[in-house]
Amino acid sequence: MASSPETCTFDDSVAEELIVGYTAQTLDPDAAIAFERHLKLCSRCRRLAAQQRAVWSALDDWQPHVVSADFDQRLAQRIADSRRLFARLYAFARWIWRPALPLAICAVLAVLFLLRDGPTGGRAVDARSSARIEQQVEHALDDMDMLKQIGEDVTVDRTSSPSRKI
Amino acid sequence: MLRVREGDQACFTLLLERHRNAVIHFLYRMVSNQAVAEELAQEVFLRVYRCRSNYQATAKFTTWLFRIATHLGLNSIRDGRYEKAQERLDREIDGVTRQVEDRRRTIEQELLFQAKLREVRRAIENLPSKQRAAVVMHKYEELGYSEIAGVLMCSESAVKSLLFRAYGSLRLRLAHMA
Numbered sequence: 001m002a003s004s005p006e007t008c009t010f011d012d013s014v015a016e017e018l019i020v021g022y023t024a025q026t027l028d029p030d031a032a033i034a035f036e037r038h039l040k041l042c043s044r045c046r047r048l049a050a051q052q053r054a055v056w057s058a059l060d061d062w063q064p065h066v067v068s069a070d071f072d073q074r075l076a077q078r079i080a081d082s083r084r085l086f087a088r089l090y091a092f093a094r095w096i097w098r099p100a101l102p103l104a105i106c107a108v109l110a111v112l113f114l115l116r117d118g119p120t121g122g123r124a125v126d127a128r129s130s131a132r133i134e135q136q137v138e139h140a141l142d143d144m145d146m147l148k149q150i151g152e153d154v155t156v157d158r159t160s161s162p163s164r165k166i
Numbered sequence: 167m168l169r170v171r172e173g174d175q176a177c178f179t180l181l182l183e184r185h186r187n188a189v190i191h192f193l194y195r196m197v198s199n200q201a202v203a204e205e206l207a208q209e210v211f212l213r214v215y216r217c218r219s220n221y222q223a224t225a226k227f228t229t230w231l232f233r234i235a236t237h238l239g240l241n242s243i244r245d246g247r248y249e250k251a252q253e254r255l256d257r258e259i260d261g262v263t264r265q266v267e268d269r270r271r272t273i274e275q276e277l278l279f280q281a282k283l284r285e286v287r288r289a290i291e292n293l294p295s296k297q298r299a300a301v302v303m304h305k306y307e308e309l310g311y312s313e314i315a316g317v318l319m320c321s322e323s324a325v326k327s328l329l330f331r332a333y334g335s336l337r338l339r340l341a342h343m344a
Contacts, residue, residue: 016333020330048337051341059305059340062286
């Protein structure tokens with residue numbers, strides 16, 4: 001006797017899992033028997049199970065082609081090619097390493113030399129600039145003395161001149 | 167695979183013999199093209215060979231193998247590059263489908279069968295690529311939910327959700343074939 005969809009005791013997801021499992025024959029025997037009993041009562045699950053069987057059978061018709069006879073041979077060739085490529089890359093890396101090594105040593109030595117000389121050069125620059133500053137200070141002091149003398153001479157001239165008194 | 171890692175060449179041949187067809191058939195149903203499927207399968211086994219020294223037996227070998235195959239299959243579908251380069255035998259030319267000769271069926275039977283097959287293939291091709299991979303692994307490779315979850319790197323409940331949605335779509339398209 002068929003029942004209405006409302007009488008189905010399973011949630012949608014549970015019913016779906018049971019239907020798929022039942023069609024794929026992956027349910028354990030007890031669950032399969034219980035579900036068969038349910039199918040007799042539930043029209044919705046019966047309909048879905050029939051549709052799933054139709055899908056299953058249609059998918060069965062889609063059979064793959066026969067694999068090419070030379071598949072393994074082609075794969076062996078590709079593996080050999082990739083090995084050869086790897087060997088070439090390794091050989092190239094070894095070849096490039098030989099001239100690179102003395103160059104790298106030279107570069108390291110140059111950097112070390114610059115690092116060693118760097119602070120000394122800096123000190124020389126500092127000494128030169130401080131000497132220039134001292135010179136400038138001396139010039140400035142000389143100029144000030146000269147200006148002071150000129151100022152004193154001008155004052156003496158003012159006090160001794162009669163026309164200025166008026 | 168552990169012996170292959172140690173450099174046992176004979177074991178790699180054995181591995182290839184055991185899994186070759188499953189991988190090619192899986193990829194064929196993913197990309198719907200035999201030549202492309204074989205090309206991708208070559209890439210799968212080449213990667214297995216290259217990665218043999220780094221292989222860690224943390225999961226089943228088939229899970230690892232199908233993970234590589236699925237990855238390549240999904241990339242191929244996403245790129246769609248082979249579809250343009252290859253001519254399909256069942257492609258319609260001026261409204262006429264070229265038929266591959268099969269002497270076991272009459273012409274009418276063959277036409278009907280090819281039409282049905284085309285519909286099945288279209289229904290599968292129209293599924294989102296992850297659903298397609300899940301259906302192919304479940305239906306044809308007979309992998310369980312947990313194994314599919316391992317391959318697709320998602321939870322078992324996510325796999326169930328993918329599969330049930332896929333079968334729902336297929337029922338809508340193919341149920342009339344009963």
